[in-house]
């Protein structure tokens with residue numbers, strides 16, 4: 001039972017790779033009671049329903065399928081002394097770490113000393129993409145498709161089209177093929193696929209048309225999808241008969257608790273505003289893993305979780321710089337920069353924390369990324385990149401120049 | 413794929429029921445549900461038929477969910493009378509049926525000097541319509557009440573009683589009350605014709621015939637077609653008017669506390685900003701005349717225009733993610749007013765053209781229609797102590813199921829819908845037989861992720877229940 005009379009030192013919201021890794025690190029640092037709260041009946045997060053490799057190289061030194069990987073993470077957390085509570089939903093978050101919970105037994109509250117927010121990302125649904133047409137059955141995200149196929153052995157359609165070419169689109173393709181679902185086409189608005197495809201993918205693309213420079217403009221159907229209309233950049237349209245649409249990627253942090261609660265949310269990442277230790281606007285809360293920003297692999301989320309766990313342990317021991325000091329704010333002075341995380345930095349040396357500012361761009365960019373303080377360039381680097389490629393700016397080099405309360409990034 | 417046979421599907425040419433009903437209500441939209449309830453409470457033997465597999469599948473599937481006071485309804489109109497009566501009765505039965513009503517109040521906001529000039533007339537009309545507490549507020553008071561509105565707001569008429577309600581749970585409980593007090597419902601039952609012998613109607617459907625002394629046409633978007641199919645002619649023509657909406661994330665809900673109405677034009681009440689009892693903020697509807705009675709598609713251009721209008725009036729909306737989009741069809745006719753007419757020699761009443769206020773007026777319309785019906789000469793003994801079922805509690809402020817233990821699990825995380833709620837919606841006379849029906853009864857999959865997390869679980873729980881299944885099983889190779 002979670003409510004056993006012993007105070008909880010750290011509660012982790014979400015039992016995905018990052019949350020479990022953070023919990024393990026906390027136990028390894030000697031923290032007393034660490035409870036992971038997971039709303040699904042099974043711990044493991046997104047990998048639970050990605051029944052394909054490659055997972056686990058970084059963590060376990062071998063290549064695993066998602067569910068095996070999730071099971072290993074859960075086992076190592078239990079071995080480390082982490083409590084994992086499933087079917088518990090955190091329904092709201094409040095000041096001083098107060099969490100309201102719903103369980104099958106009823107509702108109650110806990111007030112751990114620290115909370116780690118590790119709720120991951122999801123894909124943008126059809127509604128938020130404003131796609132025109134009939135609102136019919138058979139339009140799903142990859143996440144829903146994978147849960148249906150791998151967890152429930154059910155398929156929602158036979159001949160869908162796949163929208164997007166981020167890596168997850170290939171997860172979608174593999175998921176389809178494992179269930180006898182044969183996608184007709186993959187549709188990408190850009191001139192080239194977003195992800196660097198693993199070469200092993202090519203044979204799987206046989207029979208699946210790749211349409212670049214093409215946009216989904218309308219979904220047709222009565223109760224289920226009957227066709228889609230796509231348009232290319234020349235304005236030519238084409239109607240494709242199909243019985244489903246898989247909307248892949250376009251990730252967004254699952255940040256409902258922060259948005260409806262008291263934590264500041266960054267419109268650029270869609271995640272909570274954090275400093276270089278992942279500390280949120282309420283210092284009782286830390287965030288880690290993919291809720292920080294869209295999107296990283298499971299392996300990287302896991303690595304972030306480990307670090308965050310260590311920092312929270314330091315914080316409990318009073319070893320993190322105060323949250324009351326004035327931080328350096330990171331400003332985006334160029335619309336082509338999609339986001340930067342962390343959003344604030346404390347210019348204190350030697351206190352650890354993230355070593356890099358993570359950035360992404362919205363479109364293909366080639367130029368120089370420049371950081372300025374009070375108009376003066378303090379750092380710069382050549383940039384030749386595309387959407388969904390990592391850009392890392394060393395925090396140390398920025399901090400060493402800190403002489404103002406904000407640093408602004410532009411691309412020239 | 414599984415296709416469960418609803419109760420109504422017996423052999424055609426057969427009788428659907430051996431009973432002779434006093435009244436058959438055709439169409440289970442909000443109006444039909446309210447009419448069926450009223451007639452049952454008055455003591456009539458009632459059947460209600462609906463061509464869809466689930467109720468509320470026509471105009472009543474998508475609206476703004478505002479319980480209007482009638483402050484802006486045409487003076488002296490039947491519509492005004494029905495809205496006023498409907499509002500009163502809703503308040504009377506609210507606690508006994510467990511219905512939600514949030515008296516958020518409304519502001520009719522002027523954004524231009526011309527609109528400012530129109531406010532006095534709006535206030536005067538409200539007073540004449542009996543809404544005596546409607547009053548003008550200046551820009552400063554408006555700002556105090558709605559601090560997030562853009563600074564361009566010049567003034568407003570405040571209508572404190574305008575309310576928001578749950579647009580599905582209310583009609584569901586109207587019909588549940590009818591059923592629990594003796595009515596019968598026939599779903600997936602399309603009335604295509606009929607014959608009146610001077611005393612009794614034979615109503616024909618693909619599934620069989622129903623016999624009844626009187627008939628109430630509550631066919632909404634098909635009211636004219638039904639009159640034509642059965643009576644041979646219709647007094648009006650339905651010209652569907654589409655309204656699209658954008659629903660914003662729950663975090664946006666706190667940005668306004670009242671319903672923000674524009675100064676209306678001849679054709680429409682205009683684009684409204686309003687909270688829902690589920691805790692979202694909505695911008696809409698558009699008003700688009702069209703031929704199709706089924707095309708409730710949304711389009712990117714209109715949705716972007718709605719978002720732009722929303723942001724214009726409420727700048728903080730720019731940071732808010734979109735949760736859902738939807739569209740509804742108003743059963744408008746070539747005229748503005750309700751088209752409620754009794755064919756005395758045929759014991760037939762047509763309740764047509766309930767265009768844009770049917771949710772508010774339904775209970776009042778039901779009383780008015782019963783009054784017309786009494787003129788046919790029927791006499792009934794009202795039920796002394798009717799059974800009072802309880803409405804689903806889906807409003808954010810209500811005592812939701814997830815707050816009580818024993819719910820099994822939370823299935824839909826965004827809207828906090830439990831397995832117990834979903835299982836309950838899949839049984840009984842109004843069991844969900846479509847995903848749309850399930851959504852209206854539980855809100856499953858209607859939240860910000862739109863099924864990313866729960867669609868698989870919902871697909872499994874609804875296996876074999878829907879006419880159009882969400883998925884099929886397959887064997888892994």
Ligand SMILES: Cc1cc2nc3c(=O)[nH]c(=O)nc-3n(C[C@H](O)[C@H](O)[C@H](O)COP(=O)(O)OP(=O)(O)OC[C@H]3O[C@@H](n4cnc5c(N)ncnc54)[C@H](O)[C@@H]3O)c2cc1C
Pocket residue numbers: 013014015016017018019020037038039040044045046047050053054088089090091118119120121122123142143146168171254257288289290291295296297298299301302
């Ligand atoms: C469809 C999809 C496919 C992907 N495929 C791959 C892939 O093939 N390879 C790869 O490396 N990465 C993949 N990713 C990236 C994936 O996000 C990461 O693999 C990893 O799961 C991120 O870990 P996390 O711990 O940050 O979040 P998650 O794994 O998402 O875990 C978050 C957990 O928080 C729980 N939670 C959320 N809100 C609450 C709450 N209020 N109360 C309690 N619990 C809550 C969720 O149920 C979930 O279990 C994919 C992502 C998606 C969405």
Ligand SMILES: Cc1cc2nc3c(=O)[nH]c(=O)nc-3n(C[C@H](O)[C@H](O)[C@H](O)COP(=O)(O)OP(=O)(O)OC[C@H]3O[C@@H](n4cnc5c(N)ncnc54)[C@H](O)[C@@H]3O)c2cc1C
Pocket residue numbers: 438439440441442443444461462463464467468469470471472473474475476477478479480601602603604630631632633634635638653654655656697739740741742743766767768769770771772773
């Ligand atoms: C965009 C929009 C916003 C609105 N906002 C509001 C608001 O805020 N407040 C308010 O009070 N009102 C509002 N309304 C109006 C309200 O929704 C309608 O007035 C109301 O839903 C009309 O209900 P109805 O029962 O007459 O029609 P319907 O809901 O269309 O019901 C008719 C039913 O009859 C069935 N049927 C038809 N033909 C047959 C047949 N031959 N045999 C069997 N069954 C048949 C149909 O399937 C349907 O279910 C709005 C409407 C729209 C579209």
